[in-house]
Amino acid sequence: xxxxxxxxxxxxxxxxxxxxxxxxxxxxxxxxxxxxxxxxxxxxxxxxxxxxxxxxxxxxxxxxxxxxxxxxxxxxxxxxxxxxxxxxxxxxxxxxxxxxxxxxxxxxxxxxxxxxxxxxxxxxxxxxxxxxxxxxxxxxxxxxxxxxxxxxxxxxxxxxxxxxxxxxxxxxxxxxxxxxxxxxxxxxxxxxxxxxxxxxxxxxxxxxxxxxxxxxxxxxxxxxxx
Amino acid sequence: xxxxxxxxxxxxxxxxxxxxxxxxxxxxxxxxxxxxxxxxxxxxxxxxxxxxxxxxxxxxxxxxxxxxxxxxxxxxxxxxxxxxxxxxxxxxxxxxxxxxxxxxxxxxxxxxxxxxxxxxxxxxxxxxxxxxxxxxxxxxxxxxxxxxxxxxxxxxxxxxxxxxxxxxxxxxxxxxxxxxxxxxxxxxxxxxxxxxxxxxxxxxxxxxxxxxxxxxxxxxxxxxxxxxxxxxxxxxxxxxxxxxxxxxxxxxxxx
Numbered sequence: 001x002x003x004x005x006x007x008x009x010x011x012x013x014x015x016x017x018x019x020x021x022x023x024x025x026x027x028x029x030x031x032x033x034x035x036x037x038x039x040x041x042x043x044x045x046x047x048x049x050x051x052x053x054x055x056x057x058x059x060x061x062x063x064x065x066x067x068x069x070x071x072x073x074x075x076x077x078x079x080x081x082x083x084x085x086x087x088x089x090x091x092x093x094x095x096x097x098x099x100x101x102x103x104x105x106x107x108x109x110x111x112x113x114x115x116x117x118x119x120x121x122x123x124x125x126x127x128x129x130x131x132x133x134x135x136x137x138x139x140x141x142x143x144x145x146x147x148x149x150x151x152x153x154x155x156x157x158x159x160x161x162x163x164x165x166x167x168x169x170x171x172x173x174x175x176x177x178x179x180x181x182x183x184x185x186x187x188x189x190x191x192x193x194x195x196x197x198x199x200x201x202x203x204x205x206x207x208x209x210x211x212x213x214x215x216x217x218x219x220x221x222x223x224x225x226x
Numbered sequence: 227x228x229x230x231x232x233x234x235x236x237x238x239x240x241x242x243x244x245x246x247x248x249x250x251x252x253x254x255x256x257x258x259x260x261x262x263x264x265x266x267x268x269x270x271x272x273x274x275x276x277x278x279x280x281x282x283x284x285x286x287x288x289x290x291x292x293x294x295x296x297x298x299x300x301x302x303x304x305x306x307x308x309x310x311x312x313x314x315x316x317x318x319x320x321x322x323x324x325x326x327x328x329x330x331x332x333x334x335x336x337x338x339x340x341x342x343x344x345x346x347x348x349x350x351x352x353x354x355x356x357x358x359x360x361x362x363x364x365x366x367x368x369x370x371x372x373x374x375x376x377x378x379x380x381x382x383x384x385x386x387x388x389x390x391x392x393x394x395x396x397x398x399x400x401x402x403x404x405x406x407x408x409x410x411x412x413x414x415x416x417x418x419x420x421x422x423x424x425x426x427x428x429x430x431x432x433x434x435x436x437x438x439x440x441x442x443x444x445x446x447x448x449x450x451x452x453x454x455x456x457x458x459x460x461x462x463x464x465x466x467x468x469x470x471x472x473x474x475x476x477x478x479x480x481x
Contacts, residue, residue, distance in 0.1 A: 046342075046346060050335075050338050053334050053335050053337075053338070054335075056334055057333070057334045057335070060334065064330070085401050086349065086352060086394070086397065086398055086401060087352055087353055087356050087401075089349075091294070094346065094349050098341075098345055098346075098349070098390070098394075099338075099341050099345065099346065102337065102341055102345070102386070102387075102390065103334055103337050103338075103341070106332070106334065106337060106382075106383070106386070107334055109329075110329060110330045110332075113329060113330055114330055129397070131396055134396045134397040134399075134400050135397060135400035135401045136397070136401070137397055138393070138394045138396075138397025138398055138401065139394065139397075140393075140397075141393035141394060141396045141397040142345065142389075142390035142391065142392075142393035142394040142397070143390065143393065144393055145374070145389040145390055145392050145393035145396075146386040146387065146389050146390035146393070147386075148389060149373070149374050149375070149376075149377045149382075149385040149386045149388070149389035149390075150377065150382060150385075150386050151377070152376055152377025152385075153329060153377035153378055153379055153381075153382035153385055153386070154329060154377075154382075155377065156377060156378070156379040157328065157329050157379040157380075157382075214377070
């Protein structure tokens with residue numbers, strides 16, 4: 001077996017959405033795009049989320065064999081989304097908002113594990129509605145909790161080779177424009193991806209938190225305490 | 227005795243054995259009507275008969291919890307036969323749940339069975355039952371797992387769908403609360419056939435699981451877990467929603 005090359009740069013495994021460009025630039029990261037969701041607005045039923053799972057599998061296999069690097073950031077984000085009660089969602093809505101993100105996150109974090117060098121760091125950046133603002137965002141709440149569990153699973157499996165795995169959450173795109181009382185402690189709520197969120201990702205990638213793994217940092221300006 | 231206990235009509239998915247069967251037994255003790263929804267007819271009918279023998283009214287309905295038509299038919303049957311639906315327990319889980327696989331080796335196609343039963347099933351069951359739970363000011367309980375809090379190196383998909391259930395419940399609690407419907411989770415650690423299979427596939431798992439448990443034993447599905455779920459289905463918990471109760475003997479370090 002041939003040893004893979006290792007680099008010192010940052011790899012950003014992310015959905016090709018504009019809002020993440022600032023993160024890529026701030027981290028000077030190489031972008032590895034995650035395949036886009038195949039569930040369209042005219043889709044009916046759940047099947048579309050799984051019809052292209054082979055495409056995602058092939059992407060995972062190909063992406064996993066490239067060079068390793070010291071720092072990997074993963075962000076599987078949809079292009080846009082809107083608040084809606086779960087019981088008003090069609091099966092296609094649920095597939096788009098819950099099932100496809102689940103399998104895409106799983107694939108992307110698997111690539112992250114394969115691409116992260118021994119002693120390296122992985123950070124998952126996930127959208128998470130704050131608990132007070134969870135109404136209308138049930139699939140996204142579920143997705144955020146799933147990523148938290150996946151991060152802890154990876155922290156366990158990759159820890160023996162010195163790899164740290166953590167998560168940063170943000171409600172930047174899923175926060176209500178008029179949050180219910182009490183007001184978030186920090187006026188910067190819900191936080192800016194290019195500023196507060198990027199800073200937290202950079203902190204977890206840095207050398208100063210060498211003993212931190214399996215944790216989740218909520219960058220929501222104090223909207224949720226855990 | 228729990229207020230209104232004798233009039234409760236509840237539906238439990240995946241109740242042909244294990245934790246679901248234990249919940250059914252606990253509900254039977256209060257004389258409740260319990261609908262056992264499961265794919266395995268012989269085992270499901272047996273549990274329904276046990277419910278009746280223990281003082282409740284047991285029914286079995288064949289059902290795949292990931293199929294909308296099945297769930298719609300089951301709920302229609304319940305409402306037509308029993309006249310109402312007071313409580314729902316989503317306990318069904320994928321048959322792949324106890325299969326240990328390294329994170330990066332899990333075929334992505336295998337994720338669909340986990341997702342279909344645990345997440346799609348929760349969504350479909352919510353759709354099918356919510357109108358009836360609104361009428362009865364009822365309660366919905368989801369069986370999650372401590373794995374969803376702390377992750378599992380070789381059960382990562384199971385851990386993730388169990389975590390996702392908690393998040394969905396957090397959202398639903400805020401959507402349903404204003405309409406008088408409660409929804410909570412229970413994270414059990416119980417001696418079940420599924421757990422037995424997991425121990426067989428990972429021989430070191432038993433030592434890991436029991437070694438950190440302050441009570442030093444696996445929970446009993448009927449005596450330890452069932453009453454906690456029954457509590458959440460009853461009016462005794464009428465001010466409780468959006469929570470996860472850990473029925474794990476103090477095992478999980480994260481709550």
